[in-house]
Amino acid sequence: MSTGIEIRPDLLNSLRQDAERQARSVSDLVNEAVEGYLRERDRKKLEAEAAALTTMHAELKQRYLGRWVAVHEGRVIDHDQELAPLYARIRRLYPRTAVLMRQVEEEPERDLIIRSPRVERD
Numbered sequence: 001m002s003t004g005i006e007i008r009p010d011l012l013n014s015l016r017q018d019a020e021r022q023a024r025s026v027s028d029l030v031n032e033a034v035e036g037y038l039r040e041r042d043r044k045k046l047e048a049e050a051a052a053l054t055t056m057h058a059e060l061k062q063r064y065l066g067r068w069v070a071v072h073e074g075r076v077i078d079h080d081q082e083l084a085p086l087y088a089r090i091r092r093l094y095p096r097t098a099v100l101m102r103q104v105e106e107e108p109e110r111d112l113i114i115r116s117p118r119v120e121r122d
Contacts, residue, residue, distance in 0.1 A: 042098035043114055049074070049100035057108035064104040071100040 019026045052074040070078040080086035
């Protein structure tokens, strides 16, 4: 299946050189770069959603204290007493979208730790 993606000649030459040095394919390098871009995009989106959650905390605390909320594009799109059913609904409705799911607590902020498994190639 062809995607019709065109890579500028100067970039393609650099990729070919790197691929040869690393004994990898240009496709592998491009896919790795795109994966990194998508990871960074999602990280930034979750940071923005966390900031929105902090801004809305007083209102959320009154309505959802102790409940789990899903925040997408700066607004609460769903909530539940339990994380598992909320997660299942959000993944079904937004399968490839970063959506922040967090429990509303007394305090508005906590440390956000994003873990992403990384697969290393031999």
